[in-house]
Structures are given as C-alpha cells and as structure tokens.
Amino acid sequence: MVHTFDKKAFKKQIKENVKLLYRKEFEEANDQEVYQAVALAVKDEVIDNWLATQKTMEKKDPKTVYYMSMEFLMGRALGNNMLNLCCYDEISECLDELGFDINAIEDQEPDPALGNGGLGRLAACFMDSLSTLGYPAYGCGIRYRYGMFKQKIEDGYQKEVPDNWLKNGYPFEIKRPEYAHEVRFGGYVRTEQGEDGNLHFIHEGYSSVIAVPYDMPIVGYDNNMVNTLMIWDAEPKEVFRLDSFDKGEYDKAVEEENLARNLVEVLYPNDNHIYGKELRLKQQYFFVSASLQRILCRYKKHHDDIRKLYEKVTIQMNDTHPTLAVAELMRLLLDEEGLSWDQAWEVTTKTCAYTNHTIMSEALEKWPIEIFSRLLPRVYQIVEEINRRFEIEIRNRFPGDEGKVARMGIIRDGQVKMAHLAIAAGYSVNGVAKLHTEILKTQSLKDFYDMYPEKFNNKTNGITQRRFLLHGNRLLADWVTDHIGKEWITDLSQMKKLELYADDKKAQHEFMNIKYQNKLRLAEYIKEHNGIEVDPRSIFDVQVKRLHEYKRQLLNILHVMYLYNQIKEHPEKEFYPRTFIFGAKAAAGYKNAKLTIKLINNVAEVINNDKSIEGKIKVVFIEDYRVSNAEWIFAAADVSEQISTASKEASGTGNMKFMLNGALTIGTMDGANVEMVEEMGEENAFIFGMSAEEVIAHEKNRDYNPMDIFNNDQDIRKVLTQLVNGFYSGSDSELFRDLYNSLLNTQCTQYADTYFVLADFRSYAEAQQRVMEAYMDETGWAKKALLNVANVGKFSSDRTIQDYVDDIWHLDKITVNK
Ligand code: 26V
Numbered sequence: 085m086v087h088t089f090d091k092k093a094f095k096k097q098i099k100e101n102v103k104l105l106y107r108k109e110f111e112e113a114n115d116q117e118v119y120q121a122v123a124l125a126v127k128d129e130v131i132d133n134w135l136a137t138q139k140t141m142e143k144k145d146p147k148t149v150y151y152m153s154m155e156f157l158m159g160r161a162l163g164n165n166m167l168n169l170c171c172y173d174e175i176s177e178c179l180d181e182l183g184f185d186i187n188a189i190e191d192q193e194p195d196p197a198l199g200n201g202g203l204g205r206l207a208a209c210f211m212d213s214l215s216t217l218g219y220p221a222y223g224c225g226i227r228y229r230y231g232m233f234k235q236k237i238e239d240g241y242q243k244e245v246p247d248n249w250l251k252n253g254y255p256f257e258i259k260r261p262e263y264a265h266e267v268r269f270g271g272y273v274r275t276e277q278g279e280d281g282n283l284h285f286i287h288e289g290y291s292s293v294i295a296v297p298y299d300m301p302i303v304g305y306d307n308n309m310v311n312t313l314m315i316w317d318a319e320p321k322e323v324f325r326l327d328s329f330d331k332g333e334y335d336k337a338v339e340e341e342n343l344a345r346n347l348v349e350v351l352y353p354n355d356n357h358i359y360g361k362e363l364r365l366k367q368q369y370f371f372v373s374a375s376l377q378r379i380l381c382r383y384k385k386h387h388d389d390i391r392k393l394y395e396k397v398t399i400q401m402n403d404t405h406p407t408l409a410v411a412e413l414m415r416l417l418l419d420e421e422g423l424s425w426d427q428a429w430e431v432t433t434k435t436c437a438y439t440n441h442t443i444m445s446e447a448l449e450k451w452p453i454e455i456f457s458r459l460l461p462r463v464y465q466i467v468e469e470i471n472r473r474f475e476i477e478i479r480n481r482f483p484g485d486e487g488k489v490a491r492m493g494i495i496r497d498g499q500v501k502m503a504h505l506a507i508a509a510g511y512s513v514n515g516v517a518k519l520h521t522e523i524l525k526t527q528s529l530k531d532f533y534d535m536y537p538e539k540f541n542n543k544t545n546g547i548t549q550r551r552f553l554l555h556g557n558r559l560l561a562d563w564v565t566d567h568i569g570k571e572w573i574t575d576l577s578q579m580k581k582l583e584l585y586a587d588d589k590k591a592q593h594e595f596m597n598i599k600y601q602n603k604l605r606l607a608e609y610i611k612e613h614n615g616i617e618v619d620p621r622s623i624f625d626v627q628v629k630r631l632h633e634y635k636r637q638l639l640n641i642l643h644v645m646y647l648y649n650q651i652k653e654h655p656e657k658e659f660y661p662r663t664f665i666f667g668a669k670a671a672a673g674y675k676n677a678k679l680t681i682k683l684i685n686n687v688a689e690v691i692n693n694d695k696s697i698e699g700k701i702k703v704v705f706i707e708d709y710r711v712s713n714a715e716w717i718f719a720a721a722d723v724s725e726q727i728s729t730a731s732k733e734a735s736g737t738g739n740m741k742f743m744l745n746g747a748l749t750i751g752t753m754d755g756a757n758v759e760m761v762e763e764m765g766e767e768n769a770f771i772f773g774m775s776a777e778e779v780i781a782h783e784k785n786r787d788y789n790p791m792d793i794f795n796n797d798q799d800i801r802k803v804l805t806q807l808v809n810g811f812y813s814g815s816d817s818e819l820f821r822d823l824y825n826s827l828l829n830t831q832c833t834q835y836a837d838t839y840f841v842l843a844d845f846r847s848y849a850e851a852q853q854r855v856m857e858a859y860m861d862e863t864g865w866a867k868k869a870l871l872n873v874a875n876v877g878k879f880s881s882d883r884t885i886q887d888y889v890d891d892i893w894h895l896d897k898i899t900v901n902k
Pocket residue numbers: 200201202203204206352353354355356357358359403441442447516545733734735736737755
C-alpha cells in the first residue's frame with residue numbers, strides 16, 4: 085500500500101487544534117497541549133476508517149465476536165495508532181520540525197490502565213490482532229474512573245496512589261449517549277399469569293442506573309480496519325423536580341445517584357484473589373447487562389429471529405468475571421424476547437464461550453447466595469433453574485455418583501460457583517497454554533472434562549509484535565526489517581528467516597550493539613528515576629510482573645542475597661557483573677507481597693552501597709511498572725526471569741515479550757515456557773526446577789518438608805538467617821519474619837513453603853551459574869538470542885486469534901476500503 089501523508093496539512097491541523105482546544109497560539113503551547121492537539125489530529129485520521137468499517141459491517145452483516153472482559157490494559161494509544169496508521173515517522177518528523185520531541189509528546193498520555201496484569205493485557209493484545217487480521221469485533225468492558233493504582237516507593241515500601249487517568253480528558257474516546265441502557269439492581273420478583281397463559285416475571289422495587297458507553301477505536305495495522313472497544317460508564321437516571329418528590333422517592337433518587345457514582349469508581353486491584361465484595365458483583369452485572377442489551381439491539385436492527393442470534397454473535401468470556409452474561413442473556417431471551425426455556429437455552433449455549441486463566445483456587449469466583457439473590461433476584465432464579473437442570477443431567481450421565489453432583493453443582497455450600505456456570509452453559513472451555521489446559525482436564529476441572537470432553541480446547545496465549553517490538557524496540561525492529569523485510573509485522577512466523585543469521589558474526593555483533601543501545605536507554609531511565617548508576621555492560625537480569633508468591637520474586641531476591649554472600653566469601657572467584665531489575669505491583673492487602681517489595685529494596689540498599697564488591701551486583705526496583713515502561717524494559721533485557729512454581733502460571737505473556745526482544749529465559753517448565761522451549765530449543769534457554777507433575781505429586785502426598793533443606797544446606801541457611809538477624813533491616817531484625825516463616829513455619833500456612841522456593845533453590849542457582857558462563861561467550865550468547873527471536877513466531881497474538889477464529893468463533897474476515 086502506498087501512503088500519501090501530507091505533512092504540511094498535518095502541521096497546520098496541529099496548530100489549528102491548539103487554537104481550537106486552548107485558544108492559544110501554537111508557540112505558547114506546552115507538551116500536554118501539543119499532545120492533545122496531535123491526538124485529536126490522529127483521531128481525525130482514524131475516524132474515516134472507523135466510519136468505513138462500520139459501513140462495511142452494516143453492509144456485509146458478518147458474524148462478530150464480543151470479547152467481554154472486566155479488564156483491558158490498553159497502554160498508550162497515540163504512538164500505537166500512529167504506527168498502525170503507518171504514519172509514525174511522518175508525524176514524528178512534523179513534530180520535530182515544529183520543535184517537539186515525539187517521545188516527550190507520547191509521554192504526556194496517561195497509560196489507560198484498566199487492568200491488573202496478564203489477563204487485561206491479553207485482552208488488549210487480542211483487540212489489536214482482531215483489527216489487524218480484519219475480524220469484526222467489539223471489546224466490552226468498564227470505564228473505571230480510576231484504573232490500576234500508581235505505585236510510589238517510599239522508604240522501600242509500596243504506596244498506592246490513585247490513577248486519575250481522565251484528569252485532562254482522554255482524546256481517543258467518544259461518548260455514545262444514544263446507546264445508553266438501564267441496568268437494575270435489587271428489588272423483588274412478582275409472577276403474574278399473562279393473557280397468553282404464560283407466567284410473567286415482573287421485577288419491582290429495584291434501583292437502577294443508566295449505563296452509557298464510550299467507544300474507543302482499535303486501529304488495525306495498515307488495513308483501514310477500526311474495531312470498537314466499548315467501555316461503560318454509569319450515570320444516575322435523569323432526576324428533576326427533586327423537591328416535589330415524596331420522601332420515599334427522594335431517598336431512592338439519592339440511593340441511585342450513589343449507586344451510579346460508586347459503581348465504576350475503581351478497578352479492583354487484585355490479581356488472582358477474590359474477596360467476594362458486593363460492589364464487584366455489581367460491576368460485573370452492570371457491564372454484562374449493558375453490553376448484552378446493546379448486542380441484542382444491534383442484532384435486532386437487521387434480524388427478526390432472535391433464535392438465530394448465534395449465527396451473528398459470539399461472546400467470549402474472559403475468565404469467569406463476565407459469566408453473569410449466561411444468566412442475563414437467558415433473562416433477556418425469556419422475559420424480554422418471550423422465548424421458551426429450551427429455546428433460550430439453545431441460543432445461550434451456542435453463543436457463550438469461556439476462557440480459564442488460572443488454576444489458583446483463591447481466584448475461582450464464588451458468590452454467597454445471600455448477596456447474589458438480594459442483588460439480582462431474577463437472575464438468581466434463572467441460575468437456580470440452570471442448576472436444577474444441570475444436576476439432573478449429571479445424575480443421568482453418572483447415576484449414583486452423588487460425589488460428582490456435589491463437586492460440580494453450580495449452587496453449593498451457600499455459594500454460586502461461577503466457573504461451573506460458565507462451563508455448564510458455554511459451548512467452549514479453553515485454557516491458555518498446553519500445560520495449563522492439560523492440568524484443567526486432568527486435575528482442576530476433571531469432572532467437567534469427563535462430562536463434556538468436546539467443550540475443552542487449548543488456545544496458547546500470544547502478544548502483539550506491533551506494540552512490543554515495532555513500537556517498543558525501534559532499533560531491533562528496523563534491523564529485522566533490513567534483514568527479512570517487513571512481513572513480520574503482520575506475520576510473525578517470518579522471523580524464522582533470521583535463523584540464517586544466527587551464526588553470522590556481523591549480525592551477532594549488530595544484535596548485541598542494539599541490545600547495548602537499549603540498555604543505555606534503560607540505564608538512563610534508572611538513573612533518572614532511582615538515582616542508581618548501573619553498568620550497561622553488566623547482564624540485565626529482569627523480573628517484571630505482578631507480585632505474587634507463586635511467581636516467586638522471593639526466590640530471585642534470595643538468590644541475589646546468596647550471590648552477594650558468595651562474592652564476599654570468595655572475592656577471588658570470577659564473576660561477571662549483573663544488574664538485577666525488578667518491577668511489580670502488589671495487591672494493597674497482600675502482606676507477604678508487599679513485604680517482598682520492601683525486602684528487594686532493602687537488599688538493593690545494602691548491596692548497591694557496598695563499595696567492596698566493586699559494583700559486581702546492582703539491584704534495582706523500578707517504580708510503577710506499567711505498559712509504557714514495560715516496552716523499554718523488554719527491549720533492554722538480557723535475561724528473562726520466568727520462575728513460577730511449575731503448574732501455577734497458566735501461561736505468562738511477559739515471557740513471550742522478552743523472547744521477542746532477544747532476552748534469554750531462565751525459567752521453570754511452567755505455562756507457555758514449555759512451548760517456548762519447544763520452539764527455540766532447550767539449549768537456548770536455562771531451565772531448572774521441579775516439573776508440574778512433581779509439584780502436584782508433592783501437594784497430593786504432603787511429603788515436602790523445607791526444614792530438611794534448611795538443615796542440610798548451609799548457604800541457604802545463611803541466607804534465610806539474614807532475613808531475621810537484621811542484616812537487611814538494621815535495628816528492626818523482625819521486619820522480614822513473616823517471609824522467613826512463610827518458608828519454614830508450618831503454623832503460618834497449611835504447610836510451609838507452599839511454593840517450593842527452597843526445593844528449587846539449588847537448581848535455580850545452578851541455572852544462574854550457567855547464565856553467567858554463557859554470557860561470557862559473547863558470540864554464543866548472541867546466537868542464542870537471535871535464535872530466540874527467530875523462533876518467536878508462534879507467540880504472536882495474531883496466531884492465537886486465528887486459532888480462536890478457526891476452532892471457536894468461526895468468523896469471516898472483512899475488507900475495509902477507504
Ligand atoms: C482475578 C481476580 C479475582 C477477583 C479480584 C480481581 C481479579 C482480577 C483478576 C483476576 C484474574 C487473575 C487471572 C489472571 O490474570 N491470569 C493470568 O492470565 C494471563 C493471560 O491468560 C496468563 O498469562 C497468566 O499466566 C495468568 O496468571
């Protein structure tokens with residue numbers, strides 16, 4: 085495609101926009117104002133394609149996927165949109181000519197952080213791939229007033245600061261009041277015999293809010309396609325003449341106003357742990373009900389037989405968070421559309437599909453019946469009926485197996501089990517990496533697999549190379565394009581062609597040089613933000629991800645403490661300088677996670693200031709790890725830490741972003757690491773630790789005792805003792821007692837060292853030794869790194885989306901012409 089981009093006109097438009105928005109001459113505008121003006125100009129470019137996409141959709145009437153997710157971790161849009169419109173360089177030149185630096189302008193955009201971690205970022209990558217591949221799609225989510233908190237580090241502790249991302253207005257969203265819908269909570273259900281002889285369910289005494297969607301454009305790469313992310317805001321119903329209301333009505337109006345205000349106030353900042361908060365259930369119902377109403381309206385505009393909904397609509401539920409969609413769709417079909425139960429059930433079970441993202445039992449959603457039935461009385465009736473029929477089905481399939489009925493019931497032990505509902509009603513159940521799907525089938529969801537083997541399938545996760553290489557690592561992206569052409573941008577399997585260069589001395593040298601430039605960029609960032617000088621020639625060893633015990637940041641930092649002891653004890657031993665970089669947010673109420681952050685910072689303080697080790701180790705904790713700084717971090721990494729307890733990390737996606745940027749993995753055989761190693765070859769990674777099978781066996785047999793390791797390994801004993809003797813905490817020697825106890829004390833958790841940190845420690849340390857030795861062989865390292873990049877093809881979210889389309893959604897591509 086040939087792009088004509090009129091730079092002169094664009095510059096004029098930026099100046100016009102500054103005038104229009106701020107009543108200022110361009111020369112007086114600051115970076116934020118220029119950002120807004122540029123964003124508006126880019127939005128203008130997007131709008132024509134957006135309209136054209138809508139027109140094509142109206143005309144072709146294609147089947148469309150609705151990706152329902154409580155979280156979309158989009159990251160900044162400006163640079164991404166510029167790239168996907170193929171006018172990044174032109175706009176960057178325009179700005180340059182106007183005296184502004186594109187990086188500084190992009191930096192003005194808040195990161196829209198409407199997600200916690202992997203699950204939310206996956207949703208964002210999927211949207212990018214859907215548009216780029218030309219598949220009709222909507223994302224459905226919530227427009228949280230406050231997204232993921234900003235993290236400040238004070239005295240080594242995490243402090244959470246509200247993320248007011250809408251402060252300056254968000255230029256890429258469009259409010260769509262014409263698509264508003266009412267969503268009802270509470271009240272009671274009355275039945276009435278209708279004139280048609282059927283029972284009618286009448287919902288009364290409820291409180292309601294108005295759901296108002298904001299649309300955001302999802303720009304495909306170089307194809308004119310723009311899909312829509314619709315995120316819902318809550319507004320109170322129009323209330324006028326407050327004074328003339330009677331007391332009851334007045335109270336109700338106030339209550340509804342509060343409801344609307346609280347509903348979308350903030351994203352729950354937990355990852356992998358539920359607390360059963362009523363407001364969270366309200367959020368779920370709110371966005372699910374609003375989205376379904378919009379979906380049905382859209383469908384009914386051109387179709388009159390609602391029983392064929394599934395021919396045009398498929399709904400993917402991103403984890404169980406949107407599982408109420410199942411019951412709400414039933415409600416709409418039964419109560420509003422007048423279908424029979426069997427008709428409604430057929431439509432629902434042909435429309436909804438479910439993705440599981442974790443086997444961690446703390447994250448499996450269960451709602452107390454009391455809350456559920458009070459908040460959603462009609463929906464609860466429907467879930468009861470689904471459950472009644474489901475239990476009959478189980479008994480028919482497995483006569484006499486009451487154990488199965490008890491384990492699989494949707495309503496059991498005073499709770500509504502959302503995963504069970506999703507599986508009973510979904511036509512597809514998928515895990516997010518091969519190993520994860522196997523564990524679902526043979527362990528955590530075994531009963532369901534026995535009943536519905538045909539529903540289960542795997543969709544290994546992926547990431548978008550457009551954000552995580554083309555945008556985040558321009559130097560490497562250009563280098564790749566110079567060598568193999570630019571097809572990789574939309575077909576990552578092309579990377580395989582780089583294998584030719586793995587042994588090429590010049591290519592190796594150029595690759596290492598690019599990595600060095602990226603390390604310099606990160607070193608400057610660290611200097612500016614942390615005040616720490618790191619040596620760009622040292623090994624950049626990086627662990628960035630949410631903080632969770634199963635991800636084992638603790639194993640990483642204990643190993644750093646061990647290395648430090650080794651250097652002090654054997655200063656003569658050869659040691660290649662290492663910089664250990666961490667970035668992680670901890671859920672606000674997760675004590676051990678927060679304490680681990682404090683430990684990392686205290687270890688950094690001691691080691692970074694010990695002159696005697698001559699800078700052989702530096703430790704850096706990067707504050708406020710988020711999508712925008714992640715792009716730079718991946719680009720600069722030599723070593724990628726993927727060290728979860730085997731079986732616990734469903735997939736991981738950071739692992740793939742590192743691989744794409746030529747960092748070598750030190751990791752366990754967990755999640756997608758297994759498949760990465762299959763692609764790149766085990767000799768190009770550093771694998772260690774127990775296998776998922778071994779971990780699961782120990783959990784079943786309860787035969788693991790970390791005390792044996794503590795007693796028999798003096799290096800480990802020394803490190804652990806340093807946790808409780810004040811070595812890293814000055815006068816407060818008890819500061820890290822809880823971490824110590826979590827590893828050794830059986831009274832604290834069901835069993836000590838739940839995540840097998842000590843069990844894997846030696847094997848990890850040996851793998852780290854191999855890393856260091858491998859790095860000292862520069863050409864050997866470069867070859868491994870190049871082979872990582874060359875074999876990353878499978879891990880594009882374009883491939884993942886194509887798999888979803890082929891096996892689950894069955895969509896056709898559309899072509900959008902300008
Ligand atoms: C669960 C909960 C529970 C209720 C409170 C808020 C909340 C927020 C998020 C979650 C989901 C946790 C599941 C999750 O993020 N899983 C991650 O999904 C990634 C994408 O599939 C995958 O790569 C990671 O391995 C997996 O941990």
